[in-house]
Amino acid sequence: MSSSVALGFELDDVVEAWAALRSVMIRHRPAAFERDEWAYLISFLEAERLRAPFRETFGAHEAGTGHAGRVARPRGLIAVWLPNNVSLLGPLILVLLSLTGNPLRLKAGSAAKDLAGELLRFALEHLPKGPLRDHLEAKVRVEVFEHEDARHREMAATARVRIVFGTDETARAIASIGATSGRQFSFVDRQSEAWVQAASASEEVLDSLAKVCAIYGQAGCTSPRRVLAIDGTADDARSLRDRLLERWPHVFPGPPAPHVASAGILARQWASALGWDARATLHHHAVLSVGDYSLEHVPGEHVLSFSAVPLERALAGLPPNIQTVGHAASGAVLQEWARQLADTRALRVVPIGEMHHFSHVWDGQQYWRGCFDEESGPT
């Protein structure tokens, strides 16, 4: 059964306005955004991609027609607590939630770049007058404040929907001060990994691996902490590492920022000390290590470790908070992995290139749909 969605604006106008903003974005990049972050955001604003939440949630778009079996209405103020570690999440969720027609208050991480605020400023500066601009101007606020600030309580108490990215503790704390009539969606600490069938490791796969590694470092819950050559040999793992070392400067030809290079120097030494065979890409942009599956993990920005491991051991070794398994495999091998992963806690099994694709359903939670009240409509 399809639903009618009672937005305060024409959805097509808003989607098209976001999509049209891309032509300005291609020419101007605010300094706060890295080149990769900006490119990802531009691709995210593609019109069909923005329509997907509606299509997949409510069926074909019938905003305001009144002929559907159910009616969905914006629920009211949405409050979002963004994480410190994945700065791009702010702009992405701002865009997705702007499509719900709800007023929106985002609290950006106090120790992170406020990219949601940057995007909001950029959009208000460059959008022509129209429904999207009006909505952003009147109903969307991005704020940065500290842990002790009274605005946490105010946000939690007044929001009809609370969306929390952070630790278990943060989610519990916000739930405890939130209005009982409000819904809460909590996205807490999770980990991801990439599984590769050596024969499927094309150049395209390696380039995707480089991109998903580079965009959030290991900070994102969808960032692969390690690359596993499933049922492969140590030589397979080493070959993957060496090939990615070679590809990296082609994918990222520019020099890294000095702090990224410094983090790379540190990660290389740390990984070596723990027994990994660690190599750095040009200018220490990334550190790629190969070694035994049992070696201690080295966290860090742009750090990837490669190990060979049998499928059974990889399944047994999945972290308890596994979120995404990115794959590069085909045919019967992929089918077997999918079948086996279905019995684990993994929430997503997607091609490596799609590991970071943030969408209207996250960690298995329909948070975007939760921003609407739904009821039976006129028949």
Place this chain on the structure above:
Amino acid sequence: MSTLLGKPPYGERDDEAFLAAMVEVTRHHLRGCAFYERIWGAKGTGGPSGGWRFATRAEDLPFLHVGLFKRLSLKTDAPGLEHGRTLESSSTTGRSSQVLLDAQSSAWQAESTRAIFGDAFGVSPASPAGPLLVIDDPRALRRRGVTARAAAALSLGPLATDLFFVGDETGSRVVWSKVDEALAVPHSEVVVYAPTWALWTAWATAEIAPTTRALLAGRRVRFVHSGGWKKLEAVGVARVRLDAALLGTAGPGSCVVDFYGLVEHVGVVYPLCAEGYRHVPVWADVLVRDPLTLGSLATEPGMLELMHPFALGAPYHAVLTEDMGRLVPGPCRCGRRGKRFELLGRMARAELRGCANV
């Protein structure tokens, strides 16, 4: 190594002797520290090349990134080497750096620091600078790990007649009755040490009783501080204002000495000279490396690498910092000879570090 220490800190350099001492201490750590060996040994993959064994210049020698001291418990074992307490940085990120001390290195480091501060103050153990007042909780000395603040204070100890911890239990406020007690020591001079921020909040802007003020006005006070300026800059306090506020509480001939030093490279400190530079003693070296290529830079800004050979208990003899600086050519008008550098602050967006550091 002790021969390096026997010289005046800013006299004639013997680069060959320094390099030999650094190679010797590097070999010592390769033999005794498994982590270090995995990074820089024959099969090590932690550095750009294994060519350091044929090093003819300090810049060819291995180094460790400063962040490693937060991640690993680095320890070097050797026959006869006695490890002591652990020196700990303050922590703004929940993880502090740890440096394992040993008796021999501590003795060398004390000698090094004494000589450097002695030069900066114009004093020596034979003619000390009066009582030393440390704005910290006295319990800092009884903890198992030594805090950076306590270590910095203790390094000044040999140049003072007495040691007084004048902080409250938080270490961030002055207990003025303790100051009065210290000023009762009959001496015309006094040294006050605290981290930069604490010296501003706990002393420069504090309400001081008229009786204490009168006692201080009759003393030549040497204020010594180290640590970051970020908090002070955030409240609009520049060096000139801090110095003026401090000197306003003290008698004629008083001075303020700001020094740069790292927990992760304890043993050599870099006081700011009257001309605004930091001078490298003959038993140490400072390099500036390009963050991208790691090449050594002659005068351009880059990452500071600090070196000295007085580190046996753990491999902190050559540390690549995330502090930016640049070497300054030519002689300094302050009269000190040898290498000098300008400290430019923390690398943008580098990992946050404790306030005991720059």
